[in-house]
Amino acid sequence: MDTGAGREPRQERSRATRARLLDAAVACLAERGAAGATVGAVAERAGVSRGAAQHHFPTREDLFLAALRYMLDNRGEELRRGAAAVPEGPGRTEAVVQMVVDAFSGVDFQAALQLWAAAASDPVLRERILPMEEQMGREVHRAAVDLLGADESAPGVRETVQATLDLARGLGLANLLADDGPRRRRIVRRWARVLDAELRGAPD
Amino acid sequence: MDTGAGREPRQERSRATRARLLDAAVACLAERGAAGATVGAVAERAGVSRGAAQHHFPTREDLFLAALRYMLDNRGEELRRGAAAVPEGPGRTEAVVQMVVDAFSGVDFQAALQLWAAAASDPVLRERILPMEEQMGREVHRAAVDLLGADESAPGVRETVQATLDLARGLGLANLLADDGPRRRRIVRRWARVLDAELRGAPD
Numbered sequence: 057m058d059t060g061a062g063r064e065p066r067q068e069r070s071r072a073t074r075a076r077l078l079d080a081a082v083a084c085l086a087e088r089g090a091a092g093a094t095v096g097a098v099a100e101r102a103g104v105s106r107g108a109a110q111h112h113f114p115t116r117e118d119l120f121l122a123a124l125r126y127m128l129d130n131r132g133e134e135l136r137r138g139a140a141a142v143p144e145g146p147g148r149t150e151a152v153v154q155m156v157v158d159a160f161s162g163v164d165f166q167a168a169l170q171l172w173a174a175a176a177s178d179p180v181l182r183e184r185i186l187p188m189e190e191q192m193g194r195e196v197h198r199a200a201v202d203l204l205g206a207d208e209s210a211p212g213v214r215e216t217v218q219a220t221l222d223l224a225r226g227l228g229l230a231n232l233l234a235d236d237g238p239r240r241r242r243i244v245r246r247w248a249r250v251l252d253a254e255l256r257g258a259p260d
Numbered sequence: 261m262d263t264g265a266g267r268e269p270r271q272e273r274s275r276a277t278r279a280r281l282l283d284a285a286v287a288c289l290a291e292r293g294a295a296g297a298t299v300g301a302v303a304e305r306a307g308v309s310r311g312a313a314q315h316h317f318p319t320r321e322d323l324f325l326a327a328l329r330y331m332l333d334n335r336g337e338e339l340r341r342g343a344a345a346v347p348e349g350p351g352r353t354e355a356v357v358q359m360v361v362d363a364f365s366g367v368d369f370q371a372a373l374q375l376w377a378a379a380a381s382d383p384v385l386r387e388r389i390l391p392m393e394e395q396m397g398r399e400v401h402r403a404a405v406d407l408l409g410a411d412e413s414a415p416g417v418r419e420t421v422q423a424t425l426d427l428a429r430g431l432g433l434a435n436l437l438a439d440d441g442p443r444r445r446r447i448v449r450r451w452a453r454v455l456d457a458e459l460r461g462a463p464d
Contacts, residue, residue, distance in 0.1 A: 088381045091295045166380060172436055173377035176370060177292045182437055189437065215450035219427055222447065226430030232376055233386055233393065243426060246419035254454060 074112050076102040081123040086166035090174035095119055120171055121184055127164045128192050135159065135199045142203055149255075150248035152203045156220055157244055159196050160228035169232065196221055206255050216254050223247060278316050280306040285327040289371035294378035299323055324375055325388055331368045332396050339363065339403045346407055353459075354452035356407045360424055361448055363400050364432035373436065400425055410459050420458050427451060 080102035084093040095116055099109035113119035138155040142148060172189075175182040200217050201208060208214045227243065230236050284306035288297035299320055303313035317323035342359045346352060376393075379386040404421050405412060412418045431447065434440050 089377060092381060170377055173293060173374055176436055177296060186437055212450050212453065215446050219447050219451055222430035222434060223423055223427045224430065225433050226426035226428065229429050229433055230426060232380055233390055242419050243423050246416050247423055249416065250454060250458060
């Protein structure tokens with residue numbers, strides 16, 4: 057009789073294997089690009105058999121889309137944690153800008169960029185990743201509006217918040233090839249002052 | 261006796277062939293990515309024999325670097341033309357922001373992005389394209405400072421101009437997968453107003 061006692065650990069192992077494969081896929085994408093992130097290379101990096109990897113992700117596209125979904129879920133989780141940690145008071149705006157900039161950086165951003173680059177020449181992949189990217193954009197935008205206490209009914213405020221996300225995306229791209237840390241810090245600080253003036257100053 | 265009469269047309273033909281190959285390389289990179297932009301594929305697109313292409317560009321790296329140099333030279337030329345056409349008066353800041361945003365868009369930006377993505381996993385390519393990218397960044401920055409009449413000795417002004425370039429880069433990336441035109445227009449207009457307030461307003 058199957059009481060489920062054997063099934064639980066098996067499901068848990070399967071989940072752990074899947075997570076290991078997704079972590080490896082993100083690392084492979086960031087380091088080698090989409091062309092280098094084959095199911096075989098990802099399986100090897102994860103220390104998982106090729107057969108097990110193919111059981112989870114029959115095609116490379118399955119693997120890519122699951123990796124992007126995994127990155128977006130992690131990002132959502134980070135945003136929620138970051139939002140809870142943003143301080144009240146005068147440093148708040150800068151902390152929020154830093155949080156948005158951080159959302160477009162690191163190995164996840166590098167991996168996502170490789171997927172965007174691959175999608176630029178692959179219409180099927182593009183159609184599938186676009187809605188996921190749009191969802192991510194909406195979530196970061198919503199978090200920024202809430203945390204900044206921005207009133208989007210005031211003219212120009214929506215565009216100013218959107219520009220903050222575009223700036224963060226641009227900083228992420230500038231950071232791809234060279235460590236851009238000190239410059240990023242100065243720009244985050246400056247942008248926070250601009251935002252304070254724009255969002256709390258006189259409307260125009 | 262070689263009077264040079266035969267050499268001139270030959271050199272001209274060679275220059276024209278080279279330009280056709282570079283145009284084709286930019287198009288191939290933008291549409292197919294670095295993996296798809298082989299010397300053979302570029303030669304075919306340019307309507308040039310493979311042998312002639314290999315004479316001009318013995319390796320794919322030679323072709324990539326020459327294509328990037330070609331894009332940067334074209335960009336410099338566009339900036340000079342754009343600078344001459346920027347109107348005086350109240351629309352000037354918006355025209356300058358639009359010019360900077362345009363510098364990070366179109367097929368050239370898409371091709372360069374594919375090279376950056378490839379360079380992220382290729383340290384040799386990265387070392388060679390970094391100085392070219394830095395030169396491009398300095399040129400756009402210098403043009404923006406001059407055209408905006410920005411006083412970089414005032415605190416924060418340098419960062420505000422740099423942020424304009426990062427914003428433009430981020431808008432270019434957002435435009436990669438989906439046509440982002442109307443949103444870009446709104447953000448350009450908004451950012452121009454912010455810049456006017458920042459650069460002409462009271463220093464902080």
